[in-house]
Amino acid sequence: MFLVVGLGNPGKDYENNRHNVGFRVIQSLADEMGIILDTVECNAIVGKGERGDDAVILVQPLTFVNASGESVKCLADKYKVSLEHTIIIHDDLDLPVGNVRVKARGSSGGHKGLDSIIRQLGSDEFGRVRIGIGRPPGRKDPADFVLCDFTHKEEEEIAFAVKEGEEAILDIIKEGFQIAMNRYNTAKEEE
Numbered sequence: 001m002f003l004v005v006g007l008g009n010p011g012k013d014y015e016n017n018r019h020n021v022g023f024r025v026i027q028s029l030a031d032e033m034g035i036i037l038d039t040v041e042c043n044a045i046v047g048k049g050e051r052g053d054d055a056v057i058l059v060q061p062l063t064f065v066n067a068s069g070e071s072v073k074c075l076a077d078k079y080k081v082s083l084e085h086t087i088i089i090h091d092d093l094d095l096p097v098g099n100v101r102v103k104a105r106g107s108s109g110g111h112k113g114l115d116s117i118i119r120q121l122g123s124d125e126f127g128r129v130r131i132g133i134g135r136p137p138g139r140k141d142p143a144d145f146v147l148c149d150f151t152h153k154e155e156e157e158i159a160f161a162v163k164e165g166e167e168a169i170l171d172i173i174k175e176g177f178q179i180a181m182n183r184y185n186t187a188k189e190e191e
Contacts, residue, residue, distance in 0.1 A: 002087060005026075006060055007089065007091070023060050030058050035058055043071050076121065092130040097150070101129075103129075107124060
């Protein structure tokens with residue numbers, strides 16, 4: 001069983017924010033897999049389905065990004081999902097807009113949502129799909145920047161990144177992290 005969690009903030013006011021790109025990937029995955037996100041469990045919107053022989057739980061926490069660990073821990077415990085089958089999709093300031101990277105484990109890199117998840121799970125040994133949102137211009141506070149919407153031009157890149165993030169998740173489920181990391185982390189570096 002895989003627990004796939006997209007980070008974001010609930011509500012219409014945040015819907016198109018940079019911080020909500022994880023929610024967008026979850027919705028894209030749900031559409032692709034025919035999963036309906038219609039249940040509330042552990043303070044999160046949840047949808048369940050299958051991919052091949054694997055059960056998949058798609059999650060959009062309702063806790064706001066900085067407290068995402070509460071929902072992740074509750075669902076991981078409830079469904080007895082291992083760390084290696086837990087995948088978090090999140091925005092990343094350190095990647096250019098639209099870049100997608102896969103990581104099998106690691107630190108939070110200063111992302112408060114990941115900090116919350118690491119603290120709640122007591123480990124950083126879970127996978128991530130990182131979606132680049134770019135750096136804030138000038139001296140703009142990163143905390144304010146992540147709550148801004150993408151520009152029209154950036155939105156085109158993000159649409160591709162959401163689809164690529166969806167494909168990365170499906171590749172992880174089917175072939176594992178190493179193959180997905182080789183596919184998504186090296187392709188753009190060579191361009």
